[in-house]
Amino acid sequence: MLRLLDVGKTYGTVSVMRDVSFDVAAGEFIVFVGPSGCGKSTLLRMICGLETVTAGRIEIDGKLANDIPAASRGLALVFQSYALYPHMTVRQNMAFGLENLRTPKPEIERRVAEAARMLRLENLLARRPTQLSGGQRQRVAIGRAIVREPRIFLFDEPLSNLDAELRVEMRAELAQLHRRLATTMIYVTHDQVEAMTMADRIVVLRAGAVEQVGAPLELYNRPANRFVAGFIGSPRMNFLDGHVTASEAGWTTVEIAGVGPIRARGTLRTGTQASLGIRPEHVATVPAGAEGTVNLVRGQVASIEQLGSASFVRLADPALNLQIPGQTDVRFGDEIVVSLPPEHVHLFDDQGAAQPRP
Amino acid sequence: MSGLVGMLTARRGRLARDWTDWASLAYLLLGVLVMFLPVLWLFASSLKSDQALNAFPPTFLPWEPAQVAVPGQPGHLPLMQVTAGPLAGRRLAELRHIGLMAQMLDPARPGRVLPIPVRDLRPVLRLHASWSNFTDLVRRFNFFGYFWNSVLITTLATLITLLINSMAAFALSKYRFAGRDAVFALMLATLMVPPTIVLVPNFLIAARLDLVNSIWGVIWPGVATPTGVFLLRQYMLTIPDDLIEAARMDNASEWRIYWRIVLPLSAPALAVLAIFSVMWRWNDFLWPMVVLNRSSVFTLPLALFSFQGDLQTQWHYLLAMTVLTLLPVTVIFLFLQRSITQGIASAGVK
Amino acid sequence: MTAPAPGQALRRALGAAFGGAMNLLEAPMRLAQAKLRGGRIGWVFVVPNLSVFGLFTFLPILIDLVYAATGGNQLFPAQRPYVGTANFRALLACRNYLDPNTCTRDLFWHGVYNTAEFVVLQVGFMVGLSLVTALALNRPGRGRGFFRAVFFYPVLLSPVVVALIWKWVLQRYGVLNALLSALGLAPHDWLLNATTAFFWSVFVSIWAHMGFYTLILLAGLQAIPRDVYEAAAMDATPPWRRFRRITLPLLMPSLLVVLVLALIRAVQIFDEVYVLTGGGPGTSTTFLVQFIYQTGFAQQVREYGMAAAASLLLAGVLMALTVLQLRLARPKS
Incomplete structure (x- = not known):
């Protein structure tokens, strides 16, 4: 459907995008995610044709698309700002693109009506964008894309201007829309929750390069590097830095200053710097007296957040976040012992690359 | 002195009324007399017969011997x-x-x-509005011809001005191309070249292009205005680029983006430029006087000027024609007073 | 189906006409777009404007130079003999620069001195009056819109109309003299006396233009945030001090713009005074632009070279003023 091969972009001598390669299969929901400034919007605009490609190939349906003008690529983009034409009614907004293609009038009518029905906009067709709420504008922007019947839908942070509640609602609606239309969708966001909940596959970008491509849980369970591990998942993964004291038979021991040796799966050269990662929900509290377990860490409770269904405990020295299911009787200032189960400890080398677990 | 001070410094937002309010009101009323009485006097005089005009001391209303x-x-x-x-x-x-x-x-x-x-x-005196001043004017002189010339020049020039200035402003605000900044600087530089400076050469060019005694000779030289380009460009910069990219994604050609998206959204700035252009054109005097010297192509101000030479003694016709010349502007102003003053004020601040 | 209202029908018809006209250009513009990739299509949009500028602004400046350096009375440059700086030398030749009558081109120097005097008086009084009017208008109360409109109205009038209105008021048997007689004062031939004719030239041009500057200053006044005044009131600032230390400094950008705009326009004074007095009596109200017009177009032997030379001298003054304006208009960093 869509293939990117070593795509790069430079402005003058400044390189903002390099060696981006991945494939998108027909009907897939792909999410580009990354911190702001990572180039995800630029990449989307390059796929659209709104930005030029200075290196590599973008292929749509097997054809090189680098020099095809935006309008002729058969894609539709939903802008972050919606970019609705303020002087046109909702109906005119949706019809404008088809009019430009000299689509016959009855056909335009049919498609606009259908999109309006699908998006529950029937009663708003005569209104101007300024007379609509944020959510309604969002739906019009989507409707404008739908009537074009594009090969690929592109969304540029479409929910970032909505309030939290509406965002959750629109997320579900978009997912439903994707199921119904079964069209390829590419979606850009900086919000990893949106990425996790909506994507078939996620492309994690940082500083103009792809960090990892994979299904949400794949990224969650097997992050390729420390960046992805830290970016995906909420609350964030804990990291502990130290150096390797032993590594044999698929097990590596890392000495963490002030904590002691921690064992993890994976192999690294003895003496090198390494870091360990563990998700807060995997850190387990150890009842007093239950000695003998590996990877024990002792720390003082620096803060507690009780949400009822879960409790977040923060230890100081070493800084470590715990997520405990249900409620807890741990108190501020308590000294507690936790364990880091080796099967859940991620091992990263001094470059931040994750070490494969055998 | 302190009275003037108080008047100068008082401003909106105060609750208590004091004498400075009255002073400013008095000043404004005096201003109204000075600004408006001469015009009123013209209107009243234009209804007098030749005979009544010669009466001294003059009366305000058109009294004349019965x-x-x-x-x-x-x-x-x-x-x-x-x-x-x-x-x-x-x-x-x-x-x-x-x-x-x-x-x-x-x-x-x-x-x-x-x-x-x-x-x-x-x-015995009686009130007699001498409407024949006006009807004679229309009957004996080619008033409607001059009126039509003025309307035609004003309309065509304004339309062309709006079109080509907005096109240039669109390009200068929404495209990046080599030489764009140079073009913009060049256009701004022409602010320094008012028409009075290039009177002689423009006459040569008009003569070369066979535009002397043609309304196009009046229209063309002034349609590309740096003020207009600047005003429109500044406004268009505020139109989000997203809209233009959305239109581009919507398969609109660049030309269609210009006239279906950017032009309608620039309506407020276009209106201001239209007001300016109509004002300039309707009142233009020196250049038309240079380029038009056959009376059949005269505009209203030119006709009026040549009349005041020819009809020096026939004030009744001259006054009636003056009234007819300022009437269209006055009527438009009555209806669009608010938007005209606000539009010009907003353009002036920038 | 109900028939649409006439206004709506008209709008729709105008819209259709506009759309139709614009669509005519669709095909050629598409073609241009296909040929010019990226932003270069921008050139196509700039070209109409730029060609008019080129033909009627840039080219004329060059021709001005050619004219100024050639003599004779032929219009087409090719037929004009080269005279070097003779035109400029003739314009500038004076035995005593303080006395225009000792100059070869005495009319030019009368024009220069009259224009200088006019600029100082007209701009000074007009900007002052505009400021006072704007301050008076910038107060609460009914009818401010009406007052603003009345002060602005003359701006819309053609200079010829303005001149004729005042000519009618000022004539020997006009209403002003009638009022003076009624008060027991002697009537005057206002426009036949050098001093009074000059006074009325200044007065009439202020009358015609001050509304424009008042409007700009009023907008400037209204842009001053109210909380600044409220803060001043909390500090018990006396009125004169409030004007000097708050209003005036905050209004200064608008005031400077107004000042320079008024200067640029005043230097080019011609229309209304020319109709009002014809430059007379004698040369008492003959200004620079009138000299250019008369020398180039209104005398028996048209001296294009002399007119062009005077234009270039005027251009120098205007250029200096415009540079000043751009300097002032640029926000301070």
Whole structure:
């Protein structure tokens, strides 16, 4: 459907995008995610044709698309700002693109009506964008894309201007829309929750390069590097830095200053710097007296957040976040012992690359 | 001094009224007299007959000596009021006067001539709006021709101005191309070249292009205005680029983006430029005077100017024509007063 | 189906006409777009404007130079003999620069001195009056819109109309003299006396233009945030001080713009005074632009070279003023 091969972009001598390669299969929901400034919007605009490609190939349906003008690529983009034409009614907004293609009038009518029905906009067709709420504008922007019947839908942070509640609602609606239309969708966001909940596959970008491509849980369970591990998942993964004291038979021991040796799966050269990662929900509290377990860490409770269904405990020295299911009787200032189960400890080398677990 | 100070410094938002409010009101009322009375005086005078115009001291309303038709006498005779003598209070028609005695006729009984001393007679005045000033103007002079020339020049010039200035402003605000900044700087530099400077060469160019005595000779030189380009460009910079990219994704050609998206969204700035352009064109004087020298192509101001040379003694026509010239502007101003003043104020601040 | 309202029908018809006209250009513009990739299509949009500028602004400046350096009375440059700086030398030749009558081109120097005097008086009084008017208008109260409109109205009038209105008021048997006689004062031939004619030239041009500057200053006043005044009121600032230390400094950018705009326009004074007085009596109200117009177009022997030379001298003054304006208009960093 869509293939990117070593795509790069430079402005003058400044390189903002390099060696981006991945494939998108027909009907897939792909999410580009990354911190702001990572180039995800630029990449989307390059796929659209709104930005030029200075290196590599973008292929749509097997054809090189680098020099095809935006309008002729058969894609539709939903802008972050919606970019609705303020002087046109909702109906005119949706019809404008088809009019430009000299689509016959009855056909335009049919498609606009259908999109309006699908998006529950029937009663708003005569209104101007300024007379609509944020959510309604969002739906019009989507409707404008739908009537074009594009090969690929592109969304540029479409929910970032909505309030939290509406965002959750629109997320579900978009997912439903994707199921119904079964069209390829590419979606850009900086919000990893949106990425996790909506994507078939996620492309994690940082500083103009792809960090990892994979299904949400794949990224969650097997992050390729420390960046992805830290970016995906909420609350964030804990990291502990130290150096390797032993590594044999698929097990590596890392000495963490002030904590002691921690064992993890994976192999690294003895003496090198390494870091360990563990998700807060995997850190387990150890009842007093239950000695003998590996990877024990002792720390003082620096803060507690009780949400009822879960409790977040923060230890100081070493800084470590715990997520405990249900409620807890741990108190501020308590000294507690936790364990880091080796099967859940991620091992990263001094470059931040994750070490494969055998 | 302190009175002036108070007036200068008081401003909106104060609750208590004090004498500075009255001072400013007095100033404004005086201003209204100075600004508006001359115009009012023109309107009133334009309704006077030639005869009434020559009266001194002048009256505000068009009073003029009444005349009366007397049976048996050709034409009309002046009507006089008798102020003294046995016939005091009667109104009689004056047949002629010889020395200090006038020969009068009673319009009701015209058979007998009544001799009355001239000092006992006073002309009877009546209000008479001399609409013939206007109708003659239309009948005897080519008023509608001049009016049409002015309308045509104003309309065409404004349309062309809006079109080409907005096109240039669109390119300068929404595209990046080599030389764009140079083009913009060049256009701004022409702010320094007002039409008075290039009067002579423009006449040569107009002559070369066979535009002398053609309305196009008036129109073309002024349609590319740096003010217009600048005003529109600044406004268009505020239109989000997203809209243009959305239109591009919507398969709109660049031309269609210009006239379907950018032009409608620039309507407020276009309106301001349109007001300016209409003002410039309707009142333009020096350049039309240079390039038009056949009276059939004259604009209203030119016709008016040449009339004031030719009709120096015929003020009644001159005044009527002046009124007709300022009437369209006045009517438009009455309706669009608010938007015109606000539009110009907003353009002036930038 | 109900018939649409006439206004709506008109709008729709105008819209259709506009759309139709614009669509005519669709095909050629598409073609241009296909040929010019990227932003270069921008050139196509700039070209109409730029060609008019080129033909009627840039080219004329060059021709001005050619004219100024050639003599004779032929219009077409090719037929004009080269005279070098003779035109400029003739314009600038004076035995005593303080006395225009000792100059070869005495009319030019009368124009220069009259224009200088006019600029100082007209701009000074007009900007002052505009400021006072703007301050008076910038107060609460009913009818401010009406007052603003009345002060602005003359701006819309053609200079010829303005001149004729005042000519009618000022004529020998006009309303002004009638008022003076009624007050027991002697009537005057206002426009036949050098001093009074000059005074009325200044007065009439202020009358015609001050509304424009008042409007700009009023907008400037209204842009001053109210909380600044409220803060001043909390500090018990006396009125004169409030004007000097708050209003005036905050209004200064608008005031400078107004000042320079008024200067640029005043230097080019011609239309209304020319109709009002014809430059007379004598040369008492003859200004620079009138000299250019008369020398180039209104005399028996048209001296294009002399007119062009005077234009270039005027251009120098205007250029200096415009540079000043751009300097002032640029926000301080």
